[in-house]
Amino acid sequence: MTITAGDLAERLSRFAVDTLEAAEHHHLSGWRIPRTFAGHLVGADVRADVCFTIHHLAAAGVTTLAGEPVDAVLSRLLAGIDGPSTHTFFSYRIAETLLHHGPFVGNPLLASLTDDEVEQVAVAVDSSDWLELLDAKVLPRNYAGVLSRCELGRVSLGLVTDTSRLDDLVARVGRVLGGNPRRALDDSNDRIGRYDIYTADVWLFTEPLASRLGPLWEDGLTRALDLVLAVGSRDGSAVPWGRSTGDLAAALTLELAALAVSQGHAGDNAAVWLRRGADAATTLMAGFDPDGI
Structure with a gap:
């Protein structure tokens, strides 16, 4: 069977959406990241990775996840960032998620966050x-x-x-x-x-x-x-x-x-x-x- 880039991209996008929505339904209700999972602490890397994955889906044209606009989901996730615990790989993933929507000041993903929450995001992108x-x-x-x-x-x-x-x-x-x-x-x-x-x-x-x-x-x-x-x-x-x-x-x-x-x-x-x-x-x-x- 002939494989096209478009077919493969659509297959991957659909799979990523289905998998994220399943994770939200079973483990991340309301996109809340748990503090522990299967007996292990959940680090700041998980929140950053979920944001980065959603960012790529948004760039691919996905507009909703689990019935919510992707921007609303991202804003909620960003509001829970622990700045000092977010570093290296996870710093740039948060930064590049924000960049898709513009510069830091006036970024629409940060519009609903408190000043303290915005400061945590600023700390998070600094490694x-x-x-x-x-x-x-x-x-x-x-x-x-x-x-x-x-x-x-x-x-x-x-x-x-x-x-x-x-x-x-x-x-x-x-x-x-x-x-x-x-x-x-x-x-x-x-x-x-x-x-x-x-x-x-x-x-x-x-x-x-x-x-x-x-x-x-x-x-x-x-x-x-x-x-x-x-x-x-x-x-x-x-x-x-x-x-x-x-x-x-x-x-x-x-x-x-x-x-x-x-x-x-x-x-x-x-x-x-x-x-x-x-x-x-x-x-x-x-x-x-x-x-x-």
Whole structure:
């Protein structure tokens, strides 16, 4: 059967909506994030991830979830943010959710929030205090990309006017990504040769920085796509060894396929990437229970 990008996009969008609505019905009634789930504390990352997922659905044209406008759902979720507990990956996810609606000041998603709640959101998008951990080599080297994306979010929201920190971080990302002439990232701090899914993921992850990284990013993405085409599994896994295998590896294939096909990076392999994306979608869909978890 011929697979089209439109068919795959519609299939994924419908699945994401159905899964989120099932999760809301069974576990997140009224979009309230529980403090515990299955005996575990629920961190601030969950709220940020739910916001980010809904943000992408809104960008894809979804207007309602569980009978409510998506903007109303997002505003309610943002009102419950714990700023100091939201950091790194989750900082930029909140920032990019807001950016879809404009700058921070006057953002319609924040209109119904109290001043204290708005301040919590402002704190949530700021992960600049993690720079000292990166400098101390407590964090993997690819966190230069994470913190760059966080800072880019703050600059784009108008929360920061001085771009020197962002410029320094992007330069650091360039040194990390450009260190290997084959553009393969060893993200270990002691150069043990840790090459796995993040060797490809880092180029997808730094796509918002592409214009600042220049030709380096285009070269790295091309090599990452070639790598995944060479080593990807029939179940849709992008890189079947190392960290973040299983569903995460399938999710990476889907994201790479979307980027490759939609932005013209697939070359003569567009049909191959669509097939890989469809296989990955099948794997991912099988990983969720009917209650949305």
